[in-house]
Amino acid sequence: MVKKKIYDMAKTNVVLPRIRGARPHERSFDLVEQEYNAIQVGPARRITVEDNDRLIVNQGDDSVHPRLHALEDKVTQAIIAQNVVLKEQQKVTEAINHQQQMTQALIDKAFQNREEFLHNLSEIQGERLEDTTRHLLQDHIRYITSIVKRLNQDIEGLEAEIRARDHGILGTNAAVGKLEVHNVTSLQDLRGRIVRCDASIAKHSSDIKTCFGDIQRVINDQYKAHTAVQEVVHKMESQILALGGELEKLAGISSSDLLHMKKDARRDLDLSTERNENSLRDIKNALTLYKSSMSGDIDRIESRMSSMVEKATSTWTQMLGKLESRLEDNVFSIQGRLSRVESAVARDRQIINNLHA
Structure with a gap:
């Protein structure tokens, strides 16, 4: 359900900057390949070629020492694990980008609700609700600002965590799950606040209409x-x-x-x-x-x-x-x-x- 929401929010026209350091593994992969080429002595028994994120292993000469073969196998496994880590981090980066788009869409929706709120308040000619509506609007803006700051802090923390996990994959799934739970909680909290604001506005509007009706009847x-x-x-x-x-x-x-x-x-x-x-x-x-x-x-x-x-x-x-x-x-x-x-x-x-x- 969260992925579907992220996909729906990604359909909007909000464009956010890319995360800095999104693909730090390309240089690491080049270094590993150089080390692998430096270890080779004589004709290689197996040659590993990367073609569109696939590993193709070709058989070579059988005269190389078995320890060298074992080292080649370890290097191949390390390259495979490195590619898996790279793919997982790319997925996490895409999820973070989708999360940023969803956050921007929520911010736009909140500002749109604010504009609608101001438009509805401008139709009320009574001077009694001016201070109350101003305080409600200020509280709403402060709450939206705090949510944006908190989401920005979470995104910065996640970026730092992705840069720290360039050499391993442990804890990636747990971090993604925690991020999804936190974002879902933030969305639910924001939606609840918006619903309560709309309910209070509707209640005040009905009370004002009732008072105007009573005054008109008395007149x-x-x-x-x-x-x-x-x-x-x-x-x-x-x-x-x-x-x-x-x-x-x-x-x-x-x-x-x-x-x-x-x-x-x-x-x-x-x-x-x-x-x-x-x-x-x-x-x-x-x-x-x-x-x-x-x-x-x-x-x-x-x-x-x-x-x-x-x-x-x-x-x-x-x-x-x-x-x-x-x-x-x-x-x-x-x-x-x-x-x-x-x-x-x-x-x-x-x-x-x-x-x-």
């Missing part, structure tokens, strides 16, 4: 209450205007009646004066009776108008009292909702402070 409720209050006020004003119109109408009717009465009285007085001066006493009595009846009508009209004004005033006072009570109830309900929203915002702020701590 809508307040707007509805304000609209209802305005409608009630408009109705009261229309009723007051209607009552004022009725009062003006009644006053006009009463004044017109009084004018007609005065005209009739004057006309009757003129007629009675012209008709008979002898009936002056009767006319005076009639006028006295008529004045008394007219004063009674005026008193009744005034009492009726005062009762209507008092009734309208009491009705208007009751409606104003009901309106004030409804306004107080709406204000209390809005204050309760605002207090709940403020408590929710305080809890969110406390959660953010706890996460930052």
